[in-house]
Amino acid sequence: MDESSSPLLEVSGLRKSFPGVLALRGVSLHLQKGEVLALIGENGAGKSTLMKILAGVQPADEGDFRVSGKKVSFRNVNDAMDKGIALIHQELNLCGNLDLAANVFLGREPTKAGLIDESEMRRQTEKFLSQVGLNLPVDTLAGSIPIGKQQLVEIAKALSCNARVLIMDEPTSSLSQKETETLFEVVKNLRSKGISVIYISHRLGEVKELADRVTVFRDGENAGELMQDQIDHDNMVKLMVGRELSEFYDRQVHNPGKPVLSLKDLRCPSYPQHPLSLEVSEGEIVGVAGLVGAGRTELLQTIFGVTPALGGSLEISGEAKEIRNPRAAISVGIALAPEDRKQHGLVLPMSVRENSSLPSLQRDASRGWLNENAERTVTQNAVKSMKIKTPNYEQMARFLSGGNQQKIVLGKWLAMSPKLLLLDEPTRGIDVGAKREIYKLMEKLAGEGMAILFVSSEMEEVLGMADRAYVMHEGQISGELSRDQLSEKAIMNLATGNLAAA
C-alpha cells in the first residue's frame, strides 16, 4: 500500500472493557503525518484508555489498528515504540530515586560494551532538556524537583524516543502558564518537523490554540469531529456534553464581611526567608496565582497544618491559632481540597460513603461508636448537593471519574461546615461540565458567607473567579491584585518576578 495515501495511524471499532465498566464501545480515530489532533471529552469518556492501548500499555478487546495502512497489534510498550508511538501519561511516571538522565533514557539506555554509556546519555539528555526549556543539571534526582518540572522531563523523555506519534495526555494539568507556552513551542516545532501529536486536554483554550483537528469522545464512543475552522468553545462543549452550556463563570459581586483568615509573616518550611501575609474575609473568593513551584501549595498546606509553620502568626476570625496538624485546622473551621486528589484527597479503595464521612465521623460519633445514620445522612447530602454521579454509595472512589472524585472531596468538607475553604487547583484534570458545577458551588458558598482561598495555575480561572488575587513568585507574595486590577498581563508580570512592570 502507498504510505502517503493512508493515514499514519488509524483505529476503528476499538472496544475495551474493565471489570464492571465498558470503557470503549467501538471508537475510531485517525491521524495524519504532521498533524496535531486534539482529543477531548468528559472525565471517563475513555480518552486515556484509548491512548494506553495505542501505546501498547494495555491490550484492546477487539478492533482494527493500522499504522501507515498496515495492520498491527502491540503486545507491549516496546512494540509501540518500535512503530514510533510514544505516550506521556496522565499520571507522572518518573522514578524519584533516579537522576534526570536515567529517567529520560529509562528502557532505552545507550550502552557501550554491555555497560550503560553514562556520558553519552548525559550529553543527549542535556539536549532534550534544553528543548523543553528545562535548565537543570542532568544528575538532579527526579524526586527532588516539583511536579511541573517533572512533567517537562516526561516530555523530554518522549522526545528522546524519536517518536513519529507523540501522545500527550493532559500534559499541562500541572504546568504553569510559562511552562505551557514552552510546551506549545515544542509542540509546534514538532509539527513543523512532521511529527504527529495527539493532544488530550480539558483546557479548551489550549485546544483552540494548538489543534489542527478535534475529535470528541462521549461515554466511550465517538461524539463528533471538528475541523480547524470549526474549533471554538461552544462547539466543543456541545459535542462533549451533548447540549449547550450557558455562561461559564457566572459570577456575582460579593461584599466581603469580617476577615476569617489573616496571616502575618507566616514562614513556610521551604521558603522560611520569605514571610507571608494575607487576608481572606467572609464571602470572599480569593485566588492565588503563580508559576508552578512558587510555593502556593505549600502555603495552603501550612495553613492546614500539614507542614506546620516555622514562625509568624495565623489568626482565624481574629483569634491567634497554632495549627500543628490538619486536625487542629479542622477544629478551627478550615478545610482543604488538596492538589493531589488521589494521594491526599481520597482513600481510593474505600467507598463513596466511607470517603464522604471520614472527617465527620468523630463529630458524629458518641464515645467512639460509629453513627451509621449520621454517616448515611452525610453521604446523602454530599451526593445530592454535589450531584455526584455514582451507582450507589458503596462504589469505590477509585472507579469514579476525576470530576466526581473532586466532588466527593468537596462534599466531605462541606459536611464539616468550614468557615474557610482552601482549594488547591480545584479543577485540575476535570471536564468542562464538572468544572462549571464546581465554579457554581464556589459562588454559592461564598454567597452563604464562606471564605474561599483557591490556588490555580489556570489564568482564566483566576481571572474568572477571584474577587481578589495574590500572586506568588519563588516563595514570596509578589503582589496583590484587586478585581479591577486583575489582568493576564498583571498576573504574569508578578508571577515571573517582574515587579517593576506590574
Place this chain on the structure above:
Amino acid sequence: MKKNVLGIFILLVAIFVITAVINPKFLNAYNMQNLIKWSSLYAVMSLGVAFVIITGGIDLSIGSVVGLVSVVLSICLKLEGMDPWSAIGITLVLSLGIGLLHGLLITKAKVQPFVVTLCGLLVYRSMGRWLTDNQSIGPMPYEEDAGYKNLEQIQGLDFLFSGKIALGSFNLPTPALFILVLSIAAAVFLRRTIWGRYLFALGNNEEGTRYSGIDTDRMKILAYVLCSLFAGIAGILFAFELDSVQPAQTGEFYELYAIAAAVLGGCSLRGGEGSVLGVVIAAAVIRLIYNSINMVGISTHLEFGILGLVILLGVIGDEFLKKAVARKQAAQKT
C-alpha cells in the same frame, strides 16, 4: 464481607472432612477439645497482628513477646510470690509498653516496622533468656517457691486460662471463651467504631487519612499496642497451658504463624483489608493441618512442607475465588 471468608471456610471444611474420613478417631471429643484449644491460642496472636497488618505494617516480634511475657509471668508468680492478679497486670502492662515502644519508634523515629519489630524479636528473646539464666520455668509454684503461698489463687488462674468447662459430655477449653470474647470485641472495634474505620482508612492511604484530620500516628500506635497486648494475652494463655516456659524457645516462629494466619484469613500485607472471622478461621486451619498430619500418621519431617503448601495454595485459591466472584458480578451487570 461474606465472600471474603468463603474460600478459607471451604478449606477448613475440606481438610476436616478428609481427615475424618481417613481416621474417624479424629472426630472424638478429646481431639476436638484439643483442636479448639490450640486454635484459640494461636488465633489470639493472629488477631493481634491483623490490626497491624490492616494498617499496612508488620510485627515480627510476636513470638518473642509471647516468650518474654510468659517468662515474666512465671517469675512473678512462682519466684517472686507476687499477688497473682498484680502479676497478670504487670505482664499486660509490659506488653502494652512494648507495643507503645514499637508504635513510637515507627511513627516518631520513622523506622520501618519490619526493622523495629525484627530488633524487638532479638531483644525480647534475649531479655527472657537473661532474666531466667535460660532455665525453664513455669507459672505454677512448688513448695519451696515464694509463690507457694498463693497456690490456690494461681490454680484459680490456671483454671481460668487453661481449664475446661464441662458442657454435658463435652469439655470446652477456656481459651475458646477468650477467643470468642476477643474476636467479638475485635470485630466490633474494627467495624463499629471510628477507630476501626480509621485503621482501615490509613492502611489504604495514610496521607489521605491524615489530610482528613485523623491523627494517623496515634492510630498506628494503637494498632501496635493492640498487637502486643494480644501477644501478651497469648503469652499468659501459653504459660498456663504448657505450665512450662523455655526462655529460648517458647514462642519461637509464632510471628510467622500469626502472619500466615492473618494473610490466609484475608488480610492484605499492603494494608487496608482484613476480616476478624477470616483470621480466626485461618488460625484454626493451620492448627487443623498439624492435627490432621498427626491423625493421618504422616512423617513429622513433612509437617512444615505440607503446612507451607497448604498456605500457598490457600492464598492462591482465595485470590482465584475472589476474581471469579468479581467476574461473575461484572458479567451480571452488563
Place this chain on the structure above:
Amino acid sequence: MKKNVLGIFILLVAIFVITAVINPKFLNAYNMQNLIKWSSLYAVMSLGVAFVIITGGIDLSIGSVVGLVSVVLSICLKLEGMDPWSAIGITLVLSLGIGLLHGLLITKAKVQPFVVTLCGLLVYRSMGRWLTDNQSIGPMPYEEDAGYKNLEQIQGLDFLFSGKIALGSFNLPTPALFILVLSIAAAVFLRRTIWGRYLFALGNNEEGTRYSGIDTDRMKILAYVLCSLFAGIAGILFAFELDSVQPAQTGEFYELYAIAAAVLGGCSLRGGEGSVLGVVIAAAVIRLIYNSINMVGISTHLEFGILGLVILLGVIGDEFLKKAVARKQAAQKT
C-alpha cells in the same frame, strides 16, 4: 553514594576499636581471618537479598535454601558419587529454579513476596529433612561412600570454597575472594548495566517503569533468581565450611540476618534504594558484633539483644546522619 555508607562504616570502626581496646587479642591474625571468613559467608546471602529488597520485595526463604542446597550438595558428592563439578552445577540449578519459582508465583500468580517466601521457608526445610532422613551429612566422602573415588577433586573444591591462601603470614580465607568477586559483580550489575538500573527503577515506581517499556515482571523474576542463586552459593560455602549439615537446622534464621544486614547497609524495604558496599559492611558489622561479644566475654544470653539494639540504633543513627547531611547541603544552597 559515599554518604550513604558513611554511617555504617563509622559503626564498623567504632565497634572494632572498642573491642580491640578491651581485648587486644581481638586483633591477632587468626581472629581477623575468622572474622573475614564469616563476614564473607553472611555477606553473600545479604547481597542476594539486597537485589530483592531493591525491587521492594522480600525473601524469607534464604535460610531454608541454604539448608536445602547444602543437603543436596552433600548427597550428590558423598552418597551419589557424582562428578563434583556436576554436583555444584546441580545445586546452582536448584537454587536458580527456586528463585524462578518465587519470581513466577510473585509476578504471574500475584502472590505477595512475603507469603511466597514464607511458604518456601517451610517447604525447603521440610524437603531437606526428608531427603536425608534428617541425618547430618557433609560433602566430604569417607572410604565406604560412593563419592570416595572423587576424593581428590572434592578436596580441591573444599580448598576452593573454604581454604586459606597464604599471603605472607596472613592466611586469606577463600570466601573473601568470593565476596570480593560477587560484590564487584553486583555493584557493576546494579550501577553500570541496564538491568541494575531497571531494578532500582521498578523498586521506586513499578508502573512508571513498565510504561517505559521495561518488562518489570521479568526484572522482578531476575531479582528473585539472583537472590536464591546467592543463597545457593552461600549454601555451598557453608557446606564446605562446616563439613556437616544439620538438615533441620543449617541456615535457620539466616534470612533474618541477611535482611537485617541489607537494611542496616542502607537498603530501604520500600524499595528503590541500596548499595552493595553498605550491605557488605553491614554484614561484617553483624559478624563483628558476635565476635566482639565473645572476645569481650559478655554472656551469650545477651548476644541477640545486643545485636538487636545495634541494628536498631544503627538504622536510626543512619537516618539521622542522612538528614543532617541533607540539612547541611540545604543550608549551603541558601
Place this chain on the structure above:
Amino acid sequence: GGENPSAVEKPSDTPTFAYVTNGIDPFWDLCAAGVRIAEKEFGVQCEVLMPPKGVVDQKRMMEAMLAKGVDGVAVSPIDAENQTPFLNEVGQNTILITQDADAPKSDRLVYIGTNNYKAGRALGGLVKKAIPEGGEVMIFVGRLEQLNARQRRQGVIDELLNRPMQKLDQVKFDPVDASDLKAEGSKYIVLDTRTDNFDKAKAKSNAEDSMTKYKNLKCMVGLFAYNPPACIDAIREANKQNQIKVCGFDEQDATLQAILDGNAHGTISQQPWEYGYESIKMLKSIHEGKQPDAQYFELPFLVVDRSNVEEFWAKKKEMAALGKQQ
C-alpha cells in the same frame, strides 16, 4: 497405600505405641532405627514423633496420640518439672514411660536412660587421658536449659576438678556462666561454657573465638553431637591439631572419622538405637501386664576411642541401615 489393609485398619490385637522425642535431631532418627527393629521383633506398631519447636509441639503431638488411642507412649520430656501435670494426664490414659530424660515427679512407670552425669564424668575421664599433663579446657554445647546437658557438663567439671561423685537426682550445678573453674589438687581449669542454639556455624565460630581468646587452651569438649566436629574443623583450620585435643559426645560420622584419624581423642555414645529398642520393649512388656522391676532402667553408655571406633562405627551403620529398611 490405601489397598494395604494393615495401613488402614490394623488388626486389633497389634499394640500401637508412640515414641515422642524432644526435638528434631539425627540422634532421634537413630533411635527411630531401634524402634523399627523392635517393631518387627515384637510385632507392634509405633509412630515416631519429633516436635519441631519445643514443649507446645510435644504436647499437641501427645494429645493427638491420646486421641488416636495408642497403647503406650515413650517420651523424652523437654521440661520435666513443669510438664509433670500433663505427663500425669497422659499416664492416666495410657502407659507412660520416659526415656532419655526423666520426669521423676510424674506418674511415669519407668525411666529408661543413660546416667548423663556419669557419662559426663566418663567424658571428663577421656579429657584426662587426652591431656594427662593438665591444662585449660573449654566446653561447647547447644543449649544449657536441658537437664541432660547440664548433667553432662557438671559431670565433666566434677571429674576434671576431682570433686566427689554426685547422685544423679541431686546433682548440684555450677552457674551457667561460671568461668575459670579450678580446684586445689587438680591440673585442669574449666575456662568457660559456650552455647550456640543448635547453629553449627555458631558452634564453629565459638570454637574459633575461644582459640583466639585463650592461647593455652588444651582441650575442647563438645557436649552435643555437632559440637565435636565443629571443634575439630576449627582446630584443623588453625593448624593446632598437636596443641588442642577434642573429646565429645554422640556419634556423628565426622567425630568418628576424626577419632580414626587421630584428630579427636574420643567420644561418649549413648547408643541411641538402644533407646528406641528398649523403650518399645518396655512398653510391650508393660502392655502385656508385666510391671517393671524398678523405676529406673539405666542404659549403658559406651566410651568410644581409637581402640574400638571401627567396630562401633560398623555397628552404627548397621543399625541405621536396619532402621531405614522399613
